[in-house]
Amino acid sequence: xxxxxxxxxxxxxxxxxxxxxxxxxxxxxxxxxxxxxxxxxxxxxxxxxxxxxxxxxxxxxxxxxxxxxxxxxxxxxxxxxxxxxxxxxxxxxxxxxxxxxxxxxxxxxxxxxxxxxxxxxxxxxxxxxxxxxxxxxxxxxxxxxxxxxxxxxxxxxxxxxxxxxxxxxxxxxxxxxxxxxxxxxxxxxxxxxxxxxxxxxxxxxxxxxxxxxxxxxxxxx
Numbered sequence: 001x002x003x004x005x006x007x008x009x010x011x012x013x014x015x016x017x018x019x020x021x022x023x024x025x026x027x028x029x030x031x032x033x034x035x036x037x038x039x040x041x042x043x044x045x046x047x048x049x050x051x052x053x054x055x056x057x058x059x060x061x062x063x064x065x066x067x068x069x070x071x072x073x074x075x076x077x078x079x080x081x082x083x084x085x086x087x088x089x090x091x092x093x094x095x096x097x098x099x100x101x102x103x104x105x106x107x108x109x110x111x112x113x114x115x116x117x118x119x120x121x122x123x124x125x126x127x128x129x130x131x132x133x134x135x136x137x138x139x140x141x142x143x144x145x146x147x148x149x150x151x152x153x154x155x156x157x158x159x160x161x162x163x164x165x166x167x168x169x170x171x172x173x174x175x176x177x178x179x180x181x182x183x184x185x186x187x188x189x190x191x192x193x194x195x196x197x198x199x200x201x202x203x204x205x206x207x208x209x210x211x212x213x214x215x216x217x218x219x220x221x
Contacts, residue, residue: 007096051120106138
């Protein structure tokens with residue numbers, strides 16, 4: 001556990017020195033989500049209808065901006081090789097890097113989402129469901145994205161390949177996340193969609209770190 005916390009603390013310190021990585025993803029999320037109300041017009045009913053999909057697609061794409069850098073910098077300067085031969089299990093260090101990625105890329109989106117949701121005329125209940133869905137769904141994006149980042153580590157054109165690998169795997173998160181808000185707005189309740197998101201999170205927490213670790217070992221050989 002101490003090794004995981006040390007990796008999280010180290011990655012957060014690196015990000016503090018390079019704030020542009022956080023601000024780029026957050027700015028992208030704000031811009032993408034804000035363009036739709038400006039382009040479509042001020043019709044409240046239409047804005048409420050498209051809000052879940054727009055906000056979730058914006059969060060998904062913003063999360064992807066930082067995925068390629070999850071392991072790339074450590075691979076380039078040799079830190080990743082040192083982690084692989086250190087006494088601490090590599091899977092624990094990978095968990096720390098995934099957690100740091102979510103804290104930097106996912107948590108700011110969760111905090112910003114209610115503000116952006118006001119543009120779409122979402123009520124307090126819908127905003128609460130949106131935040132809860134993002135809290136369950138954005139860690140899944142980081143966990144699945146870590147597998148893609150590890151598989152494409154050191155590959156020429158890795159950014160495009162990473163997108164092709166992980167975007168299909170993000171579809172269930174997008175469907176259940178947006179569906180939770182849509183169901184709440186329709187008065188059907190969001191419990192079913194949130195339960196499925198929680199199940200996806202549990203499966204990802206169990207399998208994704210091991211899969212990413214195996215892919216990293218292959219990339220380092």
